[in-house]
Amino acid sequence: MTTTSGERYAEIIDTAIKLFRKKNYHGTSMQDIAEEVGIYRGSIYHYINSKEEMLYHIVKRPVLKGFESLKKIQEEDLPPIQKLRRAIEYHVRHYSMEHRAELAIMLEDTKHLSEKYQKLIREELKKYERTFLSIIKEGIQKGDIKELDPKIVTFAILGMTNWMYRWYAVDGILSANEVADIFIDMILNGLLVE
Amino acid sequence: MTTTSGERYAEIIDTAIKLFRKKNYHGTSMQDIAEEVGIYRGSIYHYINSKEEMLYHIVKRPVLKGFESLKKIQEEDLPPIQKLRRAIEYHVRHYSMEHRAELAIMLEDTKHLSEKYQKLIREELKKYERTFLSIIKEGIQKGDIKELDPKIVTFAILGMTNWMYRWYAVDGILSANEVADIFIDMILNGLLVE
């Protein structure tokens, strides 16, 4: 049987996250992971059942957590614009900072999961997307947000925020919160000097 | 020696684009490509020198063309806002429509190229980015665009447009130009009513 807790398990998962991030799922071998941890590649199977399951578990957690947290924001009693503000701030913090690597892996390697696992992940992401969408729709309905296609608006916002994993350097000049503030200003007020 | 023209070559490259897009570089074997084309996998080497070179050539063309075209837009005698408008329209058309698959491959698989090839691609992308940046800076300087960090603004725009390859369906309700128009409206005027 396999153990799914303990120090070694965490070490293996952390190494997998690091390597999947750098070389993708198919570009990383069990050998690569084992070497980095300092054990034989067969020994990894004491802790996990398969490489695929490993990928699934890495991606699953932040995705579940993400939806849960966003839902709470959506359910708060706040004006839609404030909700949107909070949602963007959370998204940036959660996906571009805390779970930056997992986001990258999710975006690039979910497609390599078997259909069963893939479906579970994609459903969760759809729920996340729909929650974002509902905030935008609420804003339009209440007359706070312009009547632009809410789906496109959602994709635009998720696009600019998700993109951060490709360029944002943790040791850069701006903090993630500062970036989020600029994004929010841009999204709400636009670039034009009126 | 290898031939780099002719019908078969094009067929092989097109198949590679299709499969790399669907299963990534490391998830696609020469066998996969050969099977789809209907030849032996060894036969592919009559047309190319290596799998890596193949990836490089697939990614190279749209990236070179992209910079060239954007540069022309930047050099036109137009107000910055008009340039920005055109740049976004071009970007969406070029990368999200005409070379959608190559963009996806470029974004996800450039990291698997050898350092030599990787550097060439990344340099070209930097040039593209800097050209976009210079349009924003020009707009700020002339007082047409708000004084937000121009780098962040550039990344925000490139993020929302590049993201399209993940959600935009060619057979959807909106044309790519219509999406671009919504993006531009959003970027220039923001979402806030009033």
Next chain:
DNA sequence: CTTTCTCCAACAATCGTTTGGTACGCCATT
């Protein structure tokens, strides 16, 4: 003494690439 952990060898399958051979069609010379 049992459970947890790891080594080590082996597995069938597949990887990218090389090689030698062989059809086939085009062109120039007989």
Next chain:
DNA sequence: AATGGCGTACCAAACGATTGTTGGAGAAAG
């Protein structure tokens, strides 16, 4: 018109290396 040579296009087999995974043996830990 027949001949010989040449380059293109592809087959088919083999190369060594590596893939994810399994299982048995034994060390370490409690």
